[in-house]
Amino acid sequence: MPHPHQKNLLSSVQMAHFVATGSLRMDAVVPDEMNRQAIEVLDNGIPGVPYGTPLSEAFVDSEFVQRLVQLPEVAGAIHSLVGPEPTVDHHAVHIRKAHEGEAQNLHGDAIIDVRPDAFDVQLMYYPQDVTLEMGGTLSVPGSHLRRTNESDTGRYQNLLGQTRLVCPAGTVQFLHHGIWHGGRKNDSAIDRYMFKIRFNPTVRQVRLWNLEDLYDEDVARELSQSFPWYENATGRLEIYNRVKLWQAITGDDTFDPDYWVTRVSNRPQRVVSQRSVNPHAKKVIA
Amino acid sequence: MTAVSTEATQQTVRQQVLVLYLASSALDARVVGWSTYDGTGATSPTTGDSDVPPYASGLDALKDGWRLFQAAQLLPPQPGHEYDVSFLKHEFFFEKLVTV
Numbered sequence: 001m002p003h004p005h006q007k008n009l010l011s012s013v014q015m016a017h018f019v020a021t022g023s024l025r026m027d028a029v030v031p032d033e034m035n036r037q038a039i040e041v042l043d044n045g046i047p048g049v050p051y052g053t054p055l056s057e058a059f060v061d062s063e064f065v066q067r068l069v070q071l072p073e074v075a076g077a078i079h080s081l082v083g084p085e086p087t088v089d090h091h092a093v094h095i096r097k098a099h100e101g102e103a104q105n106l107h108g109d110a111i112i113d114v115r116p117d118a119f120d121v122q123l124m125y126y127p128q129d130v131t132l133e134m135g136g137t138l139s140v141p142g143s144h145l146r147r148t149n150e151s152d153t154g155r156y157q158n159l160l161g162q163t164r165l166v167c168p169a170g171t172v173q174f175l176h177h178g179i180w181h182g183g184r185k186n187d188s189a190i191d192r193y194m195f196k197i198r199f200n201p202t203v204r205q206v207r208l209w210n211l212e213d214l215y216d217e218d219v220a221r222e223l224s225q226s227f228p229w230y231e232n233a234t235g236r237l238e239i240y241n242r243v244k245l246w247q248a249i250t251g252d253d254t255f256d257p258d259y260w261v262t263r264v265s266n267r268p269q270r271v272v273s274q275r276s277v278n279p280h281a282k283k284v285i286a
Numbered sequence: 287m288t289a290v291s292t293e294a295t296q297q298t299v300r301q302q303v304l305v306l307y308l309a310s311s312a313l314d315a316r317v318v319g320w321s322t323y324d325g326t327g328a329t330s331p332t333t334g335d336s337d338v339p340p341y342a343s344g345l346d347a348l349k350d351g352w353r354l355f356q357a358a359q360l361l362p363p364q365p366g367h368e369y370d371v372s373f374l375k376h377e378f379f380f381e382k383l384v385t386v
Contacts, residue, residue, distance in 0.1 A: 103333040138334035147372045155305065156374070157321035157333050164334055184334040229318045232309050237371050264369075 001056045001075065001085060008076030009210040015080065016222035019246050022144030022176035023163075024081075029073050030125065030170035037064065038127030042093045042193050049088050052200070058088040065091075068125060069197070077174055080209035081121045082201040089120060089198035096135050096186040096194075104182035105154030106138070109198070112149040113177055117248035118205055120177040125195045129169045134192045135184035136165030137173075142227040144176035145241045153180055161228030206251045214250065220257035236260065300325040304352055304380040306344050311360055311376050314345040319374060326386050344378050352380035 010024070018024045030038075047061045055078075059065040069075060078086065109122065130136040140162050164184060165173075175181065177198070186192050213219065223242055226235050240260045247253045247261075256262045275281050307319035317339040322331040341347045348354065356379040363370070 147370050156319055158336050159319040182333050237369055240369055
Protein backbone atom coordinates (compact mmCIF):
# COMPACT_ATOMS: atom_id res chain seq x y z
CA MET A 1 0.00 0.00 0.00
CA PRO A 2 1.49 3.39 -0.96
CA HIS A 3 1.79 6.06 1.73
CA PRO A 4 -1.36 8.21 1.61
CA HIS A 5 -1.03 11.85 0.65
CA GLN A 6 -0.70 14.16 3.64
CA LYS A 7 -4.00 15.86 2.75
CA ASN A 8 -5.84 12.55 3.17
CA LEU A 9 -4.50 11.78 6.62
CA LEU A 10 -6.75 12.52 9.55
CA SER A 11 -6.22 15.77 11.40
CA SER A 12 -5.38 15.88 15.10
CA VAL A 13 -8.90 17.12 15.81
CA GLN A 14 -10.34 14.09 13.98
CA MET A 15 -8.02 11.79 15.92
CA ALA A 16 -9.05 13.42 19.19
CA HIS A 17 -12.67 12.90 18.14
CA PHE A 18 -11.91 9.20 17.64
CA VAL A 19 -10.16 8.94 21.01
CA ALA A 20 -13.13 10.61 22.74
CA THR A 21 -16.00 8.89 20.94
CA GLY A 22 -14.44 5.62 19.75
CA SER A 23 -15.64 6.22 16.21
CA LEU A 24 -15.09 8.26 13.09
CA ARG A 25 -17.70 8.54 10.37
CA MET A 26 -17.21 9.46 6.71
CA ASP A 27 -20.51 10.05 4.94
CA ALA A 28 -20.84 8.97 1.29
CA VAL A 29 -17.08 8.58 0.90
CA VAL A 30 -17.48 5.60 -1.44
CA PRO A 31 -18.55 6.59 -4.98
CA ASP A 32 -22.03 5.66 -6.24
CA GLU A 33 -20.58 3.49 -9.00
CA MET A 34 -19.02 1.21 -6.35
CA ASN A 35 -22.12 1.28 -4.14
CA ARG A 36 -24.19 0.04 -7.09
CA GLN A 37 -21.85 -2.94 -7.54
CA ALA A 38 -21.58 -3.70 -3.85
CA ILE A 39 -24.78 -5.67 -3.23
CA GLU A 40 -23.93 -8.25 -5.89
CA VAL A 41 -20.30 -8.46 -4.69
CA LEU A 42 -21.36 -8.91 -1.07
CA ASP A 43 -24.08 -11.43 -2.00
CA ASN A 44 -21.41 -13.50 -3.76
CA GLY A 45 -19.22 -13.33 -0.66
CA ILE A 46 -15.70 -12.01 -0.07
CA PRO A 47 -13.01 -14.74 -0.05
CA GLY A 48 -11.73 -15.58 3.42
CA VAL A 49 -8.40 -14.23 4.66
CA PRO A 50 -6.11 -15.99 7.17
CA TYR A 51 -5.75 -14.07 10.45
CA GLY A 52 -2.89 -11.61 10.34
CA THR A 53 -2.54 -11.28 6.58
CA PRO A 54 -0.92 -7.96 5.54
CA LEU A 55 -3.52 -5.66 4.04
CA SER A 56 -1.63 -5.40 0.75
CA GLU A 57 -1.91 -9.19 0.31
CA ALA A 58 -5.30 -9.83 1.90
CA PHE A 59 -7.65 -8.99 -0.94
CA VAL A 60 -5.77 -10.03 -4.07
CA ASP A 61 -8.87 -12.06 -4.99
CA SER A 62 -11.29 -9.22 -4.39
CA GLU A 63 -10.75 -6.26 -6.64
CA PHE A 64 -13.75 -4.51 -5.08
CA VAL A 65 -12.29 -4.56 -1.56
CA GLN A 66 -8.90 -3.44 -2.87
CA ARG A 67 -10.59 -0.41 -4.41
CA LEU A 68 -12.48 0.24 -1.17
CA VAL A 69 -9.42 0.31 1.09
CA GLN A 70 -7.42 2.29 -1.48
CA LEU A 71 -9.92 5.15 -1.76
CA PRO A 72 -7.77 8.14 -0.74
CA GLU A 73 -9.87 9.16 2.27
CA VAL A 74 -10.26 5.56 3.47
CA ALA A 75 -6.57 4.76 3.04
CA GLY A 76 -5.68 7.99 4.84
CA ALA A 77 -7.90 7.10 7.79
CA ILE A 78 -6.52 3.54 8.01
CA HIS A 79 -2.96 4.87 8.00
CA SER A 80 -3.76 7.53 10.61
CA LEU A 81 -5.41 5.08 12.99
CA VAL A 82 -3.32 1.90 12.72
CA GLY A 83 -0.34 2.91 10.60
CA PRO A 84 1.29 1.55 7.46
CA GLU A 85 0.69 -2.03 6.37
CA PRO A 86 -1.70 -3.18 9.08
CA THR A 87 -2.78 -6.80 9.09
CA VAL A 88 -6.31 -7.98 8.49
CA ASP A 89 -7.72 -9.71 11.56
CA HIS A 90 -10.89 -10.83 9.80
CA HIS A 91 -13.66 -9.50 7.63
CA ALA A 92 -17.37 -10.25 7.39
CA VAL A 93 -20.45 -9.43 5.39
CA HIS A 94 -23.43 -8.70 7.65
CA ILE A 95 -26.91 -8.83 6.16
CA ARG A 96 -29.92 -7.91 8.28
CA LYS A 97 -32.87 -9.37 6.44
CA ALA A 98 -36.06 -7.37 5.82
CA HIS A 99 -38.41 -7.60 8.83
CA GLU A 100 -35.80 -9.58 10.71
CA GLY A 101 -37.24 -9.94 14.20
CA GLU A 102 -34.19 -9.83 16.42
CA ALA A 103 -31.76 -7.13 17.47
CA GLN A 104 -28.28 -8.08 18.61
CA ASN A 105 -27.43 -7.55 22.25
CA LEU A 106 -25.18 -4.61 22.96
CA HIS A 107 -21.65 -6.02 22.88
CA GLY A 108 -17.97 -5.41 22.27
CA ASP A 109 -16.34 -7.59 19.63
CA ALA A 110 -13.87 -10.40 20.38
CA ILE A 111 -12.98 -10.49 24.09
CA ILE A 112 -12.18 -7.89 26.72
CA ASP A 113 -9.18 -5.94 25.43
CA VAL A 114 -7.56 -3.40 27.75
CA ARG A 115 -4.39 -2.46 25.90
CA PRO A 116 -3.53 1.06 27.11
CA ASP A 117 -1.38 2.10 24.14
CA ALA A 118 -2.66 0.11 21.15
CA PHE A 119 -6.00 -0.48 19.52
CA ASP A 120 -7.59 -2.22 16.55
CA VAL A 121 -10.13 -0.53 14.34
CA GLN A 122 -13.07 -1.92 12.48
CA LEU A 123 -14.05 -0.43 9.15
CA MET A 124 -17.78 -0.65 8.50
CA TYR A 125 -19.04 0.10 4.99
CA TYR A 126 -22.71 0.74 4.18
CA PRO A 127 -23.41 0.55 0.43
CA GLN A 128 -27.08 1.60 0.72
CA ASP A 129 -28.93 4.56 2.17
CA VAL A 130 -29.70 3.38 5.70
CA THR A 131 -32.96 4.58 7.26
CA LEU A 132 -33.93 4.32 10.93
CA GLU A 133 -36.36 1.49 10.10
CA MET A 134 -33.60 -0.54 8.42
CA GLY A 135 -31.89 -1.02 11.78
CA GLY A 136 -28.52 0.60 11.15
CA THR A 137 -25.79 -0.28 13.63
CA LEU A 138 -26.37 0.89 17.18
CA SER A 139 -23.24 2.22 18.87
CA VAL A 140 -22.60 4.06 22.09
CA PRO A 141 -20.28 7.08 21.83
CA GLY A 142 -17.51 7.02 24.40
CA SER A 143 -18.02 3.40 25.49
CA HIS A 144 -14.80 2.02 24.01
CA LEU A 145 -12.67 2.36 27.15
CA ARG A 146 -15.13 0.49 29.39
CA ARG A 147 -13.66 -2.76 30.64
CA THR A 148 -16.43 -5.21 29.83
CA ASN A 149 -16.40 -8.55 28.09
CA GLU A 150 -18.33 -9.12 24.85
CA SER A 151 -22.11 -9.37 25.48
CA ASP A 152 -22.00 -8.96 29.26
CA THR A 153 -23.56 -5.57 28.47
CA GLY A 154 -26.57 -7.29 26.88
CA ARG A 155 -28.87 -6.07 29.64
CA TYR A 156 -28.54 -2.48 28.40
CA GLN A 157 -31.22 -1.84 25.80
CA ASN A 158 -30.94 1.92 25.40
CA LEU A 159 -28.48 4.53 26.59
CA LEU A 160 -29.07 8.26 26.43
CA GLY A 161 -27.27 9.76 23.44
CA GLN A 162 -26.73 6.42 21.71
CA THR A 163 -26.19 6.46 17.95
CA ARG A 164 -28.70 4.62 15.77
CA LEU A 165 -26.95 4.86 12.44
CA VAL A 166 -28.83 6.60 9.66
CA CYS A 167 -26.57 7.39 6.72
CA PRO A 168 -26.32 7.92 2.98
CA ALA A 169 -25.05 5.18 0.68
CA GLY A 170 -21.27 4.88 0.61
CA THR A 171 -20.75 5.75 4.27
CA VAL A 172 -17.76 4.27 6.08
CA GLN A 173 -17.27 4.39 9.81
CA PHE A 174 -14.24 3.35 11.80
CA LEU A 175 -14.86 1.95 15.27
CA HIS A 176 -12.41 1.38 18.14
CA HIS A 177 -12.30 -2.32 19.03
CA GLY A 178 -13.90 -1.77 22.41
CA ILE A 179 -16.97 0.21 21.42
CA TRP A 180 -20.35 -1.10 22.55
CA HIS A 181 -22.49 -1.76 19.49
CA GLY A 182 -25.04 -4.09 17.92
CA GLY A 183 -27.06 -4.66 14.78
CA ARG A 184 -30.57 -3.32 15.28
CA LYS A 185 -33.81 -4.99 14.29
CA ASN A 186 -34.65 -4.39 10.64
CA ASP A 187 -38.29 -3.25 10.51
CA SER A 188 -38.17 -2.31 6.83
CA ALA A 189 -38.90 -4.29 3.66
CA ILE A 190 -35.27 -3.92 2.49
CA ASP A 191 -32.36 -6.22 3.29
CA ARG A 192 -29.58 -4.14 4.90
CA TYR A 193 -25.93 -4.76 3.98
CA MET A 194 -22.77 -3.94 5.87
CA PHE A 195 -19.20 -5.06 5.19
CA LYS A 196 -16.61 -4.90 7.92
CA ILE A 197 -12.86 -5.40 8.18
CA ARG A 198 -10.92 -5.50 11.44
CA PHE A 199 -7.36 -4.14 11.23
CA ASN A 200 -4.49 -4.88 13.63
CA PRO A 201 -1.60 -2.38 13.81
CA THR A 202 1.94 -3.57 13.10
CA VAL A 203 3.68 -0.42 14.32
CA ARG A 204 3.51 1.61 17.51
CA GLN A 205 0.50 3.89 17.08
CA VAL A 206 2.27 7.17 17.72
CA ARG A 207 1.80 10.35 15.64
CA LEU A 208 0.62 8.59 12.49
CA TRP A 209 -1.75 11.34 11.33
CA ASN A 210 -1.41 14.94 10.08
CA LEU A 211 0.13 16.74 13.05
CA GLU A 212 -0.24 20.33 11.84
CA ASP A 213 -3.04 21.02 14.33
CA LEU A 214 -1.66 18.93 17.22
CA TYR A 215 -2.08 21.69 19.79
CA ASP A 216 -5.22 23.26 18.33
CA GLU A 217 -7.78 24.21 20.99
CA ASP A 218 -10.33 21.95 19.31
CA VAL A 219 -8.20 18.93 20.21
CA ALA A 220 -8.69 19.67 23.91
CA ARG A 221 -12.37 20.43 23.25
CA GLU A 222 -12.89 17.02 21.62
CA LEU A 223 -11.09 15.22 24.44
CA SER A 224 -13.04 16.95 27.20
CA GLN A 225 -16.53 16.26 25.85
CA SER A 226 -19.00 14.30 27.91
CA PHE A 227 -21.85 12.08 26.74
CA PRO A 228 -25.44 12.04 28.01
CA TRP A 229 -25.26 8.43 29.24
CA TYR A 230 -22.23 8.99 31.45
CA GLU A 231 -22.84 8.89 35.18
CA ASN A 232 -21.66 12.08 36.90
CA ALA A 233 -18.66 10.55 38.67
CA THR A 234 -17.63 7.91 36.13
CA GLY A 235 -17.78 10.53 33.38
CA ARG A 236 -14.74 12.14 34.97
CA LEU A 237 -12.87 8.85 34.91
CA GLU A 238 -13.69 8.59 31.20
CA ILE A 239 -11.84 11.83 30.55
CA TYR A 240 -8.92 10.63 32.68
CA ASN A 241 -8.69 7.45 30.60
CA ARG A 242 -8.95 9.17 27.24
CA VAL A 243 -6.27 11.68 28.19
CA LYS A 244 -4.02 8.71 29.03
CA LEU A 245 -4.76 7.25 25.58
CA TRP A 246 -4.07 10.59 23.90
CA GLN A 247 -0.78 10.86 25.80
CA ALA A 248 0.12 7.37 24.56
CA ILE A 249 -0.59 8.04 20.88
CA THR A 250 1.05 11.47 20.87
CA GLY A 251 4.03 10.41 22.97
CA ASP A 252 3.42 13.50 25.12
CA ASP A 253 2.70 12.70 28.75
CA THR A 254 2.38 16.37 29.64
CA PHE A 255 -0.84 16.85 27.68
CA ASP A 256 -3.61 17.21 30.28
CA PRO A 257 -5.70 20.32 29.56
CA ASP A 258 -8.16 19.83 32.42
CA TYR A 259 -5.59 18.50 34.91
CA TRP A 260 -7.46 15.25 35.64
CA VAL A 261 -4.35 13.06 35.32
CA THR A 262 -1.75 15.47 36.67
CA ARG A 263 -3.62 16.20 39.90
CA VAL A 264 -3.84 12.57 41.00
CA SER A 265 -0.32 11.71 39.82
CA ASN A 266 1.34 14.46 41.84
CA ARG A 267 3.59 12.83 44.46
CA PRO A 268 6.41 15.30 45.13
CA GLN A 269 9.66 13.80 46.39
CA ARG A 270 11.46 16.97 47.51
CA VAL A 271 11.77 17.18 51.29
CA VAL A 272 11.88 20.68 52.75
CA SER A 273 12.48 20.12 56.48
CA GLN A 274 15.63 18.33 57.50
CA ARG A 275 15.16 15.24 59.61
CA SER A 276 17.67 16.70 62.06
CA VAL A 277 15.24 19.47 63.13
CA ASN A 278 12.74 16.87 64.42
CA PRO A 279 13.33 16.60 68.23
CA HIS A 280 11.56 13.20 68.27
CA ALA A 281 13.72 11.64 65.58
CA LYS A 282 16.15 9.01 66.66
CA LYS A 283 19.69 10.42 66.83
CA VAL A 284 21.99 8.98 64.26
CA ILE A 285 25.17 7.89 65.99
CA ALA A 286 28.23 7.85 63.80
CA MET B 287 -61.02 -22.25 49.34
CA THR B 288 -58.20 -19.85 50.13
CA ALA B 289 -55.63 -22.05 48.38
CA VAL B 290 -57.73 -22.16 45.24
CA SER B 291 -58.15 -18.40 45.00
CA THR B 292 -54.40 -17.83 45.55
CA GLU B 293 -53.68 -20.19 42.71
CA ALA B 294 -56.16 -18.39 40.49
CA THR B 295 -54.49 -15.07 41.29
CA GLN B 296 -51.03 -16.43 40.48
CA GLN B 297 -52.24 -17.57 37.11
CA THR B 298 -53.48 -14.16 36.07
CA VAL B 299 -50.76 -11.80 37.35
CA ARG B 300 -47.57 -11.14 35.40
CA GLN B 301 -44.50 -9.07 36.14
CA GLN B 302 -43.30 -6.16 34.04
CA VAL B 303 -39.72 -5.15 34.78
CA LEU B 304 -38.15 -1.74 34.24
CA VAL B 305 -34.40 -1.26 34.71
CA LEU B 306 -33.20 2.30 35.06
CA TYR B 307 -29.58 3.44 35.10
CA LEU B 308 -29.17 6.73 36.93
CA ALA B 309 -26.52 9.44 36.87
CA SER B 310 -25.70 8.92 40.56
CA SER B 311 -26.66 6.59 43.39
CA ALA B 312 -29.59 8.87 44.32
CA LEU B 313 -32.96 7.53 43.27
CA ASP B 314 -34.04 10.97 42.11
CA ALA B 315 -31.03 11.32 39.77
CA ARG B 316 -31.58 11.60 36.02
CA VAL B 317 -32.02 8.51 33.85
CA VAL B 318 -29.05 7.72 31.59
CA GLY B 319 -30.09 4.25 30.42
CA TRP B 320 -33.13 2.00 30.45
CA SER B 321 -34.39 -1.49 29.63
CA THR B 322 -37.83 -3.06 29.89
CA TYR B 323 -39.01 -6.66 29.94
CA ASP B 324 -42.69 -7.47 29.63
CA GLY B 325 -43.88 -10.63 31.34
CA THR B 326 -47.35 -10.25 29.82
CA GLY B 327 -45.92 -10.82 26.34
CA ALA B 328 -47.96 -7.89 25.05
CA THR B 329 -44.85 -5.94 23.99
CA SER B 330 -41.32 -6.93 22.95
CA PRO B 331 -38.87 -4.20 23.95
CA THR B 332 -35.39 -4.72 22.53
CA THR B 333 -31.94 -3.24 22.04
CA GLY B 334 -31.84 0.18 20.41
CA ASP B 335 -35.60 0.63 20.12
CA SER B 336 -35.85 4.14 21.59
CA ASP B 337 -33.84 7.30 22.09
CA VAL B 338 -36.17 8.75 24.73
CA PRO B 339 -36.12 7.46 28.32
CA PRO B 340 -39.48 6.45 29.80
CA TYR B 341 -38.90 8.65 32.87
CA ALA B 342 -36.64 11.57 33.63
CA SER B 343 -35.58 10.13 37.01
CA GLY B 344 -35.99 7.05 39.19
CA LEU B 345 -38.36 9.01 41.41
CA ASP B 346 -40.63 9.73 38.45
CA ALA B 347 -40.97 5.97 37.93
CA LEU B 348 -42.08 5.57 41.55
CA LYS B 349 -44.65 8.32 41.09
CA ASP B 350 -46.06 6.40 38.15
CA GLY B 351 -46.61 3.27 40.21
CA TRP B 352 -43.41 1.28 39.58
CA ARG B 353 -42.23 -0.59 42.68
CA LEU B 354 -38.48 -0.63 43.37
CA PHE B 355 -37.25 -4.12 44.22
CA GLN B 356 -33.48 -3.93 43.78
CA ALA B 357 -30.81 -1.22 43.84
CA ALA B 358 -27.14 -1.65 43.03
CA GLN B 359 -24.82 -1.77 46.03
CA LEU B 360 -22.21 0.90 46.48
CA LEU B 361 -18.90 -0.92 46.26
CA PRO B 362 -15.47 0.68 46.60
CA PRO B 363 -13.09 0.15 43.69
CA GLN B 364 -10.65 -2.71 43.90
CA PRO B 365 -7.21 -1.44 44.94
CA GLY B 366 -5.24 -0.62 41.81
CA HIS B 367 -8.39 -0.26 39.70
CA GLU B 368 -9.65 3.07 40.98
CA TYR B 369 -9.60 4.67 37.53
CA ASP B 370 -11.07 1.79 35.56
CA VAL B 371 -14.44 2.23 33.90
CA SER B 372 -16.72 -0.72 33.31
CA PHE B 373 -20.44 -1.44 33.81
CA LEU B 374 -22.95 1.24 34.73
CA LYS B 375 -22.94 1.54 38.52
CA HIS B 376 -26.33 2.90 39.49
CA GLU B 377 -28.78 0.24 38.39
CA PHE B 378 -32.34 0.14 39.78
CA PHE B 379 -34.91 -2.62 39.14
CA PHE B 380 -38.61 -1.80 39.27
CA GLU B 381 -41.69 -3.92 38.73
CA LYS B 382 -45.36 -3.63 38.04
CA LEU B 383 -47.71 -6.54 38.56
CA VAL B 384 -50.24 -6.70 35.77
CA THR B 385 -53.38 -8.80 35.72
CA VAL B 386 -53.76 -10.55 32.38
